[in-house]
Amino acid sequence: MSTGLLPEPDQPGRVVDAELHLLDRQVLDVDGEPVCTVDDLELGAVGDDPDIDRPLAGDTTVVVTALLSGPVLGGVVGGRPDSSRRHRIAWRYVTDIGTAVHLGAHGEQFSATWVERWLRERVFSRIPGGRHDPEADE
Amino acid sequence: MLVGVLAGTLTGCTPAGTRSDAANVLGSIVEHLEAASSAVATATLAVELHEQGRLPAVTTDAAVDDATLTVSEAVHGITTVVAPDAGTAGLRTTAIGAASAALGPVADVRTWLADGAPEGDDLRTALDEAATDLEAATTAVEQAEAAQ
């Protein structure tokens, strides 16, 4: 999976080493809020509809179609982690790759943040001070 | 590595009660006696500082509370050492006597703090005697240890 040709959102001609520049990187949303880390990548053939899962032939040129987030250490006890338990972030949302991977959308819309959102809405908002901005002057 | 860490923790946590041969047993008794001596010295220092008005009652009490705990742990530690022969057992009995005798004077410090009795002088004499007895017991055990 190391060197897939990537579709270029806004930096035409840039080739990125998937292992070195994508895997295990922090993903930030459009406001710079953390979303998840890149635990794995989803690959597809050039020109394919990324939402249709199709086996790849050995000589097909592949591109990254999505960032995946989910249980990362499942492989320790053998076998690969179940892909259905992973959260997808489609590649079209990626706007920039630097020391972090930047998205052009809000983190709330991705399933990867559901635990965070659930805790926020069901638990932390109800504890006094949970919505208090610590940087605001008292 | 993890196994090593665990083994280290367990070894570190178990009292020296697992030592079996006489030299190790005596070494363990010396360690407990030294801990008891250290606690008696702490109580004595705390009493002196309190009498001089340098140490408030509440902190003196905390120091003596800790000293009491150390002495009783030392007594417990010596009592649970398994002596392999009659000679070692005799020394152990001496050590138990010296360490237990220190419990009374150290505990009396807290009464003295609350109640003013026994007299400060009597209290210090009792603590000094306890310290001397502990030292004598330590020397005896150390000599036996050196002879092993």
Add this chain to the structure above:
Amino acid sequence: MRGPLAVALGILTAIGGFLDAGDLVTNAVVGSRFGLTLAWVVVMGVIGICVFAHMSGKVAAVSGRATFEIIRERLGPRAAGANLVASLAVTVLTLTAEIGGMALALQLASSVERRLWMPVAALAVWLVLWRVRFQVMENVTGLLGLTLIGFAVALYLLGPDWGELARQTLQPAVPPSEGAAVYWYFAIALLGAAMTPYEVFFFSSGGVEERWTVKDLATSRLNVFVGFPFGGVLSIAIAGCAAVVLLPLGIEVDAMSQIVLPVAQAGGPLLLAVVIVGLVSATTGAALETALSAGYTLSQYLGWSWGKFRRPAEAARFHVAMIVALVVAVGVLMTGVDPIAVTEYSVVFSAVALPLTYLPILVVANDPEYMGEHVNGRVLNAVGTLYLVILVVASAAAVPLMIVTEAGA
């Protein structure tokens, strides 16, 4: 706040923030048993923490990414995951020691039993984490921790034989009453106390919390290289007090109450009160920093949103992680385990974990992708590599020495 006042505040906070329960206890224990013959280890530890705290602060300021995000990025999920587990275990153990230390220090000023103080202390820590602004938290605990200068004042008032203390420091030798293995065991414990791994996680994540940029590098360097050495001086003063008063009486420190006896002897109730304020602040500050570090490392590894600069609800999992760490710490303490023993184990296991923390920082500080033109210079790399060798040796020797000496008995 900018200008000289901010610089002074930063330095003072670094001095006060340097000491924690591990430093207090280990230095007093060592002073009462070895005099100042191990003071050289404190000097070595201070230089090491200066170099690596500076490096991790630099990484945070230049890249805007905190240490554990980068450790994961560079080591991959497995190796970084193993590192995370070890670091978290040591950090939570240190947190346990700090909360125990808070309870012991509070007990010195009240007749309330320590086990009643423990949950109260943990609750107070949580409230600060929940509500108080990062800078306020750091400055208040740091400045109040500065009252530990009382130990240096006490040492001066005791009027010791300075020549003898200097001789012990400069020509160290194993005291006749102690074995060589025990000496080296406590040397490693002191190194672990001075260079505790959480300080590096905290320093780099704190840089992100305070939104450091390259412009703040000079200030951060000054805080570290001036503040920490003064903190080291206070460490040695604590050992010195124990060496002058407790060592001649045959008192081996095994309780917090013994640490303050020399202070009472030198300065009476007033100086004692000042120092107790310092003990409470230093342990509270360190409890806050270790709880935050537990949250930082876990959140950064897993890519969660983290930081005290966010509303608690917007870093929900980060706050859950800190609450869990606090609950575990109190749970361990409520079993009745001796907090001083916990502290002694925490510094030794810190020493075991040191290379895990320090190697990745050295690697990242040399990575031009993160650091650009700010990659380490040759001198910094040479010192860093030298320390790494020392840390690996200390880490490998720690557990065998613990077994041989029965944890320094």
